[in-house]
Amino acid sequence: MSAFHSEAAHVLGARIREARNQRSLTLEDLGALAGVHWTNIGKIERGQVHPSVETLVRLASAMDADPKVFVTGLTADMYPRPRHKLTANDLIREREERSRRRDAD
Template sequence: MTKTHSDAAIILGERVREQRLKLGLTLEDLASLSEMHWTSVGKIERGQVHPNVETLVRLATALNADPGVFVEGLTASMYEKRVHGLTAADFIREREREASRRSEAS
């Protein structure tokens, strides 16, 4: 059985495949249009790899799509290696709380 990269990679790959099939393109067609090897496109569609931004833009351009449609709704929590769920807002809020506690203690 082939290992997938992440839930996000699976969703992104499904979206690419759906758009490719909707246009009646083969893997080879899409690979040629996006200047990639067809096996690389296949790995992306199966969620085995997550494309970098350049690859995503190449695929989207070949598919006449906005690259954003492929990543819409994907979140960091969809990646297995995420250690924490903090955002910049969480970090700033905690930093401000800590500063407030220090000033109250002074």
């Protein structure tokens, strides 16, 4: 597997790798400290997979880092597009419009 999961996964992985390298930790070191298999960390760092929140917190905690440093600036636009472009606000507006139309009838 060589393709990125998403732009967000690529950016997140690069940030984790940079933090690990700044601390002079090997993948094996970080894996042992975080309780995450080192091969999974490698996949995360290469952007091939996107970690769960639990894994992200484990990695950050093992490096004495706040998980927000890894995710700051990531947006939904960095992930593959959903099939729809609706937001919760769009849904609420549509429901309110339907309710107004029913009340007017």
